[in-house]
Amino acid sequence: MPEGDTVWRTAHRLHTALAGKPLTVSDLRVPRFATADLTGRTVLDVTPRGKHLLTRVEGDLTLHSHLKMDGAWKVFTADQRWTGGPAHQIRAILGTADRTAVGYRLPVLELLRTADEARVVGHLGPDLLGPDWDPDLALARLLRDPARPLGEALLDQRNLAGIGNVYKSELCFLLGVTPWLPVGALPAGRAAGLPALAKKLLEANRDRPVRTTTGRYARHPGQDLFVYGRARRPCLRCGTPIRGADQGDGSRERPTYWCPACQAGPTP
Template sequence: MPEGDTVWQTAQRLHTALAGQTLTRSDLRVPRFATADLTGRTVLDVTPRGKHLLTRIEGGLTLHSHLRMDGSWQVYGSGERWRGGPAHQIRAILGNAANTAVGYRLPVLELLRTKDEEKVVGHLGPDLLGPDWDPDIALANLLADPSRPLGEALLDQRNLAGIGNVYKSELAFLARVTPWLPVGELPEGTPKRLVVTAQRLLEANKSSFDRRTTATERGTSGGPPVVGRRPGPRLHVYGREGMRCLRCGTPIRRADQGESGRERTTFWCPGCQAGPTG
């Protein structure tokens, strides 16, 4: 599932291509909204909310989409060949005279009244990249269930919106605890630092449009995370199963975490991170 910074980037691309322009093409390829015609309406803005995308359209309408694991929005210029996937994977097309936005494999796509947006995003906690970001509320949400494993608490979008599997694993590494350690057992001061670091990492990486440059590096001296563009390895543990930890040399491990049927892949260093493991 894309991280919050990836969704933010997608929203920026869509906003640049569509906002302020009149739709000359509209095709929603889901049964419930297949007959909806948005042509002739102006796109007002495209706003990210956590991992949700809200495309607001003239007339009090919002096209709500969520990428989940495999979905994507691609933007093509006039006459440009579409390369996002086969035609049967297209779920939405929004076009104007200059650009066409194509939504592929979108598991969530619905048209609703703008005034009803809270029905689909009102449950979310503070958005790490949004104007509603409030670290104190996010911290209180995380600490509300002390027995919950850290990894599960970080992924719960009701606590704070925008963290995915990558940042979950990396944040636990930076805190030197495993993702299975109960939130209530975190060392004093660690929960607050996790919240601040999470927002800082997503904020620093949101403008990196090459996903290979996402960075959460940290010096072996224990200094603050390094973010932004720099050569070398970009992540400490995520996707590095079997490779040696950049801090202590212990091979990185991988396991599933979460309730049955909703497990998420987790990476950690058994040498650097204290606590229970999966």
């Protein structure tokens, strides 16, 4: 599931493959930008911003993409077979002399002036993996609506950018509270440490092929995460069966997991 760590790795992979090289292939397969041609322009950098990807090209142009739930960028050498999905799912192709980046199932893809990037990412809170990270600002934004359930506040990218549904559930477990606990009811000490904990988790996983919050993934397969996706399985800490339910985030219901013994607070 693409969250801040996945997007960071994707940006790093695209930057390594494309940056500093002129594009020899440019194919944007969305109606609005189907006639746009970036061929001959040099890719300047690929930068992650929360869950957004900004591919900057010379001439004050930025290709903005978002992976949402199942989008992906794949990078191939000239002799590799493209394996990201069927051809009809391809939304973008950016190629250089030795690498080709193919965007599959991209729900968001738009070309804009680099000077206008704030239009698509200016609303975001501090980026957990970005140079603008500010834990004090992130905490202040999380606490500005004390009655809001913690899980919803964590998913709101206007508070802090990069947390998705997996980290939401895992952070609440590590804090010892349910995702339905009002933000204002979070004990002061745990609230103060939340931004640092979130940053630590994403930083620890940005270079890993397997996301883990337990540190057990290498020697204990299936124990990568404390609660996410583990409904009815025993809690790794106390043995109580993990529970699951849906929680809204302001736009849709999302599967949420918690341990009824280790986590205090309201539940559905």
